[in-house]
Amino acid sequence: MNPIAIGVFIVIALLTLGSGIMVVTVRNIIHSALWLIASFIGVAALYLLMEAEFLAVVQILVYAGAVSILVLFAIMLTRQVTGEGVRVVFERWWVALLIALGLFGVIVPTLWKHGATWEEAAKLAQVGPAPVEGAANSLQVATATEIGRSFMGEYLLPFEVVSVLLLMALIGAVVIAYEERTRRRRVLTLAEELALKKRGIVEPRDAEGAVVPREAEAAVILLDSEQA
Amino acid sequence: MADALTQLGFASWLSVLIASIIKVTLILVGGSVGMMFLTWYERRSISYMQDRRGPNRVGPQGLLQPISEAIKTMTKEDATPRDADKIVHFLAPVVMLGATVLSFAVIPWGRMFPVDLNAAVLFVIATGGLHSIGMMMAGWGSNNKFALLGGMRGVAQLISYEIPQVMAIIPVVLMTGSMSLQKIVEAQNDFAGLGWYVFSPVGLLGFALFFTASLAEGERTPFDIPEADSEIIAGYMTEYSGMKFAVFYLSNYMSNLAVCFITATLYLGGGNGPGVDALGGIAGGLLSLIYFLLKSFALFFVMVLIRATVPRLRVDQLMSFAWKFLLPLVLVNILSASFWVALLRWDQQWPKLTEWFGAPSTADATNWGRLAIAIVLTLLINAGAVALIMRLTNRNVQKHLYTTDEELALGLS
Numbered sequence: 051m052n053p054i055a056i057g058v059f060i061v062i063a064l065l066t067l068g069s070g071i072m073v074v075t076v077r078n079i080i081h082s083a084l085w086l087i088a089s090f091i092g093v094a095a096l097y098l099l100m101e102a103e104f105l106a107v108v109q110i111l112v113y114a115g116a117v118s119i120l121v122l123f124a125i126m127l128t129r130q131v132t133g134e135g136v137r138v139v140f141e142r143w144w145v146a147l148l149i150a151l152g153l154f155g156v157i158v159p160t161l162w163k164h165g166a167t168w169e170e171a172a173k174l175a176q177v178g179p180a181p182v183e184g185a186a187n188s189l190q191v192a193t194a195t196e197i198g199r200s201f202m203g204e205y206l207l208p209f210e211v212v213s214v215l216l217l218m219a220l221i222g223a224v225v226i227a228y229e230e231r232t233r234r235r236r237v238l239t240l241a242e243e244l245a246l247k248k249r250g251i252v253e254p255r256d257a258e259g260a261v262v263p264r265e266a267e268a269a270v271i272l273l274d275s276e277q278a
Numbered sequence: 279m280a281d282a283l284t285q286l287g288f289a290s291w292l293s294v295l296i297a298s299i300i301k302v303t304l305i306l307v308g309g310s311v312g313m314m315f316l317t318w319y320e321r322r323s324i325s326y327m328q329d330r331r332g333p334n335r336v337g338p339q340g341l342l343q344p345i346s347e348a349i350k351t352m353t354k355e356d357a358t359p360r361d362a363d364k365i366v367h368f369l370a371p372v373v374m375l376g377a378t379v380l381s382f383a384v385i386p387w388g389r390m391f392p393v394d395l396n397a398a399v400l401f402v403i404a405t406g407g408l409h410s411i412g413m414m415m416a417g418w419g420s421n422n423k424f425a426l427l428g429g430m431r432g433v434a435q436l437i438s439y440e441i442p443q444v445m446a447i448i449p450v451v452l453m454t455g456s457m458s459l460q461k462i463v464e465a466q467n468d469f470a471g472l473g474w475y476v477f478s479p480v481g482l483l484g485f486a487l488f489f490t491a492s493l494a495e496g497e498r499t500p501f502d503i504p505e506a507d508s509e510i511i512a513g514y515m516t517e518y519s520g521m522k523f524a525v526f527y528l529s530n531y532m533s534n535l536a537v538c539f540i541t542a543t544l545y546l547g548g549g550n551g552p553g554v555d556a557l558g559g560i561a562g563g564l565l566s567l568i569y570f571l572l573k574s575f576a577l578f579f580v581m582v583l584i585r586a587t588v589p590r591l592r593v594d595q596l597m598s599f600a601w602k603f604l605l606p607l608v609l610v611n612i613l614s615a616s617f618w619v620a621l622l623r624w625d626q627q628w629p630k631l632t633e634w635f636g637a638p639s640t641a642d643a644t645n646w647g648r649l650a651i652a653i654v655l656t657l658l659i660n661a662g663a664v665a666l667i668m669r670l671t672n673r674n675v676q677k678h679l680y681t682t683d684e685e686l687a688l689g690l691s
Binding site (some may be wrong): 054080081084087103104106107108111114116117118119122123126193194209 | 363404408410414
């Protein structure tokens with residue numbers, strides 16, 4: 051490995067780790083989410099350094115562009131936690147520690163096992179441009195083609211299981227959202243309210259002046275779906 | 279470029295460094311000059327559409343107007359709200375501009391490719407997705423309700439239109455067999471440089487869908503809901519002034535420029551055109567650059583035309599347009615693209631089939647025949663899908679425009 055690459059690696063790794071530490075130590079939860087985005091982008095840069103362009107781009111597309119936005123949305127929609135001064139350490143901190151250690155225990159043996167392969171590949175790369183097939187085998191280059199082939203070949207079953215899981219999550223979200231919608235009362239436009247007033251129908255209100263919700267709403271939605 | 283410098287006698291690392299610096303400078307200068315031209319071009323053309331003259335006093339035909347505006351914004355006061363999150367407020371425009379400039383790294387200028395990334399197509403979309411972070415930061419960091427509303431609207435819009443945008447590209451990737459923009463441009467060089475994807479039924483539908491989704495990604499009218507000035511002042515930009523506002527403005531126009539460039543590259547053949555290969559060398563490169571710029575600015579003219587004609591959508595219309603109109607059509611388009619690929623080059627995609635049935639003859643007659651079958655089949659699928667979905671959408675729109683008395687009575691009596 052040439053010294054410039056090592057230097058770049060150290061800088062990126064330190065930035066990634068630093069922003070990772072900031073995620074768990076910063077007290078403002080929005081700032082913590084923003085630091086999380088920074089560490090995602092750092093990981094993408096590491097992928098790029100390993101010449102896994104496809105993985106790097108997908109990391110930015112999925113994690114930095116979508117997951118982090120989801121996190122931000124979740125934070126902003128639950129208003130209580132947006133304020134500052136959120137506690138960083140909770141009573142059950144040891145559970146988190148256990149999980150982190152367990153994950154570390156999975157990752158390190160994997161690295162240990164594949165380290166030899168990678169060193170071999172690095173030696174091959176130093177010798178010169180290897181024939182494409184051989185390079186792909188020894189380097190385990192994570193190009194889109196390679197990933198696609200292994201999804202559809204070697205790892206077909208895990209891939210399908212994950213697909214089914216995602217599909218279930220999708221259907222679950224639709225079901226929940228649909229139920230929410232049937233309970234909600236439709237908001238009338240001004241013109242509709244005026245038309246109703248002209249016909250002498252006044253919306254029923256309770257003592258405080260709020261509109262009383264009705265059960266007839268479900269019937270309207272039924273009617274809607276029948277017409278469609 | 280680096281090779282040429284090494285031949286001149288520079289050390290290899292130095293020549294790589296110099297070449298990179300030259301490329302980066304060209305990208306930055308090209309992007310910002312393009313943006314300045316774009317603002318003038320948009321204002322002049324929309325003025326003529328609205329029966330007025332537009333900026334025509336500074337320089338010949340008002341061409342220097344963008345420079346005077348740049349000086350004006352730079353000398354304006356740069357105010358930050360007292361209770362704003364200062365750092366986030368400051369970083370938001372930086373993130374936006376950074377994401378936009380990143381996407382310029384892979385955009386080919388005619389036949390010149392700054393960086394030929396293997397996943398270049400995805401890279402452009404990914405950098406576009408980073409805009410949502412900047413938007414969120416601007417909305418939240420301003421500590422202003424209108425800004426937050428605008429930011430939320432913008433992010434919701436960006437992440438829902440990203441899906442049809444990404445999936446509209448899949449047919450192009452299928453037809454090319456690669457995600458590199460260079461390969462995509464090369465693949466459209468048949469028929470004397472006129473084998474553009476937009477001339478095939480798959481490409482035509484893909485072009486329309488991708489361009490529409492990109493309009494929403496670039497916050498152009500009719501999708502400019504995040505900064506709808508009559509509803510929420512200026513959306514996430516409400517609390518920005520002076521240079522920071524100018525940076526937002528710059529990144530907005532640069533991303534619109536990038537959208538035009540990418541659409542021209544993906545569907546309109548990039549720098550391909552009649553005569554480029556015949557000329558060859560530097561002259562051919564220049565001709566391809568001219569073709570490319572002409573195509574891109576024609577696309578931008580379409581954007582301006584849309585801005586002058588179509589009124590802004592409501593938020594619910596925006597969402598149902600993405601999910602109920604664009605997404606089904608995009609899926610159908612992927613289906614017909616796979617038919618297209620299967621008919622035209624199953625020998626390349628599936629060697630197994632060649633083993634079983636023998637290689638398809640490369641004789642011209644069979645190729646033309648297969649092309650004709652592919653065009654008819656994909657045209658039928660796409661036209662049928664468009665007609666069906668248009669019908670369904672029209673019915674839906676009419677239902678939402680007029681509420682019948684019965685519905686009112688049922689809902690409230």
